[in-house]
Amino acid sequence: MENLLTLVKHELKSILIPDWRKLAIFTVLSLICIGGVIQSYAFIDEILGIPKPPLYDLLKPFSIWPAWVLLVVPLYILSHIFNLTYLVDNFPPLGGVKTSFFSVLYSYILSCWSIYVWDKWLKTDKLKYLILALGVFTAFAINPPIILTSFPEGASYILSGFILISITMILYSIALYGFIKFLSSLVKILYKRLGSSNRQ
Secondary structure, eight states: OHHHHHHHHHHHHHHHSOOHHHHHHHHHHHHHHHHHHHHGGGGTTTSTTOOOOTTHHHHTTSOOHHHHHHHHHHHHHHHHHTTOGGGGGGSOEETTEEOOHHHHHHHHHHHHHHHHHIIIIITTOTHHHHHHHHHHHHHHHHSOHHHHTTSTTOHHHHHHHHHHHHHHHHHHHHHHHHHHHHHHHHHHHHHHHHHHHHHO
8 A cells, every 4th residue: 555655646746747848738728717717807897896807808809718617617616516615715806806826726737637648648549639639629519610700809719719628628638538547547556456465
């Protein structure tokens, strides 16, 4: 059991140590989080007395909010399961909305895990093309550019929404695949250890 814990600690360390790929993905996801929070002001802008967040007008031509919603869905579910939603009230405001500390932190973890999964299981596996295609296809299904041509914001809105949702869904596809592989590996390790213990 001690060896297993040591292995887990070593793997966690290798997962969380930053490199340029993790930081690049983290930067994109952080921008999605911050931009999504800022764009959420669109749903409350008619309420008197709520100040406009900085950069709101600058980000208006881009579709960031849908990608942010998809990105934080697991975090939202977990925060309700563990009753942590009250922590949001302690964060400083961005105009009329709250800063996205937890979603940014979650973005770093997702970035690290995705790169770890890619290097460990997908880099040399042909399945990676299917995983990537699944992410893009899901993004197309959620955010079809053809339908979005009716939006008055134009090409920047259409392309930004599709690209950001594609990035989000590709990362989720990779992360989910890695989670399945991790559970499978863990079950195999425990099964071997139980088998060796019974033989002794």
